[in-house]
Amino acid sequence: MDKHLLSINDLSADEAIQILNTASELSKISDGPMKKLPTLRGRTVVNLFFEDSTRTRISFESAAKRLSADVINFSAKDSSVSKGESLKDTAQTLQAMGADAVVIRHGASGAAQRLADSGWISASVINAGDGTHEHPTQALLDAYTIRSKFPDLKSDFSGLKVAIVGDILHSRVARSNVLLLTKLGAKVTLIAPPTLIPVGVVDWNVDVSYDFDSAVKDVDVLMMLRVQSERMADSFFPSEREYSRGYGLDIARLNSLKESAIVMHPGPMNRGLEISAESADSHKSVVLAQVSNGVLIRMAVLYQLLGGAAFTGEVSA
Amino acid sequence: MATVLDAGEIGRALKRIAHEINEHNHGIENVVLLGIPTRGAFLGNRIATFLGEIAGSVPVGTLDITLHRDDLRLRPPRPLLPTNIPTSGIEGKDVVLVDDVLFSGRTIRAALDALGEIGRPRSVQLAVLVDRGHRELPIRADYVGKNIPTSASESVRVHLSEIDGEDSVEILAGA
Numbered sequence: 098m099d100k101h102l103l104s105i106n107d108l109s110a111d112e113a114i115q116i117l118n119t120a121s122e123l124s125k126i127s128d129g130p131m132k133k134l135p136t137l138r139g140r141t142v143v144n145l146f147f148e149d150s151t152r153t154r155i156s157f158e159s160a161a162k163r164l165s166a167d168v169i170n171f172s173a174k175d176s177s178v179s180k181g182e183s184l185k186d187t188a189q190t191l192q193a194m195g196a197d198a199v200v201i202r203h204g205a206s207g208a209a210q211r212l213a214d215s216g217w218i219s220a221s222v223i224n225a226g227d228g229t230h231e232h233p234t235q236a237l238l239d240a241y242t243i244r245s246k247f248p249d250l251k252s253d254f255s256g257l258k259v260a261i262v263g264d265i266l267h268s269r270v271a272r273s274n275v276l277l278l279t280k281l282g283a284k285v286t287l288i289a290p291p292t293l294i295p296v297g298v299v300d301w302n303v304d305v306s307y308d309f310d311s312a313v314k315d316v317d318v319l320m321m322l323r324v325q326s327e328r329m330a331d332s333f334f335p336s337e338r339e340y341s342r343g344y345g346l347d348i349a350r351l352n353s354l355k356e357s358a359i360v361m362h363p364g365p366m367n368r369g370l371e372i373s374a375e376s377a378d379s380h381k382s383v384v385l386a387q388v389s390n391g392v393l394i395r396m397a398v399l400y401q402l403l404g405g406a407a408f409t410g411e412v413s414a
Numbered sequence: 415m416a417t418v419l420d421a422g423e424i425g426r427a428l429k430r431i432a433h434e435i436n437e438h439n440h441g442i443e444n445v446v447l448l449g450i451p452t453r454g455a456f457l458g459n460r461i462a463t464f465l466g467e468i469a470g471s472v473p474v475g476t477l478d479i480t481l482h483r484d485d486l487r488l489r490p491p492r493p494l495l496p497t498n499i500p501t502s503g504i505e506g507k508d509v510v511l512v513d514d515v516l517f518s519g520r521t522i523r524a525a526l527d528a529l530g531e532i533g534r535p536r537s538v539q540l541a542v543l544v545d546r547g548h549r550e551l552p553i554r555a556d557y558v559g560k561n562i563p564t565s566a567s568e569s570v571r572v573h574l575s576e577i578d579g580e581d582s583v584e585i586l587a588g589a
Contacts, residue, residue, distance in 0.1 A: 098489075118493070118494070119493065119494050122478065122494040122495070122496065122497065123494070125496075125497050125498070126478075126481070126497055126531075132531040132532075133531075134481045134482070134526070134531070135482060136482075136486065137480040164481075311475070313473055326505060400481075400491060400494075401491050402491075403490040404481075404486055404492075405486060405487065405489060405490040405491035405492070406488060406490055407490055
């Protein structure tokens with residue numbers, strides 16, 4: 098594995114499976130009362146969050162702490178960034194403090210790549226969501242959750258039918274999931290109104306459908322996406338009510354799924370918009386499993402990046 | 415390269431260790447075997463099979479020590495190996511750790527740490543197929559298949575049929 102985790106494209110299928118396997122070994126160790134492992138003692142992980150986040154930041158923090166790393170949380174709102182400090186100065190400050198890994202979330206696509214390529218820091222960079230680009234650890238935890246519900250899959254997901262529904266255009270979760278799931282051999286269908294399908298989708302190796310009801314009959318995994326109102330400057334659909342009718346997961350659609358099918362959502366959920374409360378709380382929903390698996394996946398990623406010999410990178414001013 | 419133990423000798427050594435475990439613990443009622451992957455796990459299973467013939471079945475599991483190693487930063491990240499603790503647990507048990515070669519003692523130190531995370535056994539004992547000397551820590555084995563004096567530059571290779579296709583222990587000359 099590379100020094101950084103910026104995109105699912107940084108991983109081969111084997112490396113991705115290696116992370117899932119590491120996470121499942123970790124899950125056996127952390128069964129019962131949570132133990133603290135000494136593995137990353139003396140390493141420093143910085144959570145550098147320029148965008149709001151609940152689960153991802155807490156998840157990374159708790160993953161790092163379970164491996165005994167020191168954690169520094171940095172959110173742009175209550176830092177000098179609000180006084181106009183640039184990413185470069187912020188990064189160099191973190192470098193001077195001796196960060197071994199920087200977990201970055203940023204509203205601009207490519208921010209993690211910029212930090213990794215800049216030469217400002219020698220730390221490993223982990224992309225925790227950059228704009229509408231990628232969110233690789235979310236895709237890994239989703240794949241892990243899918244595998245735990247369909248144990249036959251092991252290292253090959255072929256035969257698995259996945260539908261990703263909703264705001265594909267603005268979703269870094271969708272992009273990372275498409276890359277990972279197709280890499281592992283699953284068949285992926287994107288379902289959304291035409292306005293929320295990205296232009297480049299022809300190159301993604303997926304099917305596209307505008308009709309929710311006909312496309313979901315035989316899927317194994319239904320992945321609902323959050324409607325990202327904060328990224329929508331234009332009107333992508335006439336009204337929330339109309340969106341919900343066409344692309345929301347209500348109880349009728351939930352009941353039309355196969356018995357073995359599971360429903361996923363990366364959170365936070367807009368209950369009543371893309372998913373009804375009954376669907377979100379149904380026995381098919383694995384939303385909470387996704388959250389707890391997130392900690393295991395992030396422990397696995399931190400272990401893969403920091404658990405071995407230190408990288409010796411040149412740092413330029 | 416010299417073969418120091420062949421398949422028959424390995425089998426007899428493990429059977430003797432099984433007898434010694436039974437004798438030392440006055441029966442096997444409270445014994446749990448934990449093999450250290452990769453090869454220690456297979457040896458643990460074999461000793462459990464012998465104990466089954468001698469005294470009755472014992473819980474057997476595996477204990478991965480990777481996350482507790484003190485040399486993690488000297489090498490690239492290693493894959494984690496399986497940890498399977500028997501459902502009976504290790505609390506208050508007499509745990510016998512099983513490994514293939516006892517050398518510096520660092521693996522066993524890490525195993526003791528890993529064990530401490532899981533519970534508090536009544537005692538911890540150590541069974542190894544080969545003790546090659548050169549300890550760097552105050553650790554010794556309770557049950558030894560064979561003591562093999564080596565020089566520090568030599569390396570000891572244990573082959574087991576489960577993974578290597580044959581049973582043998584060899585000494586390879588150092589560079």
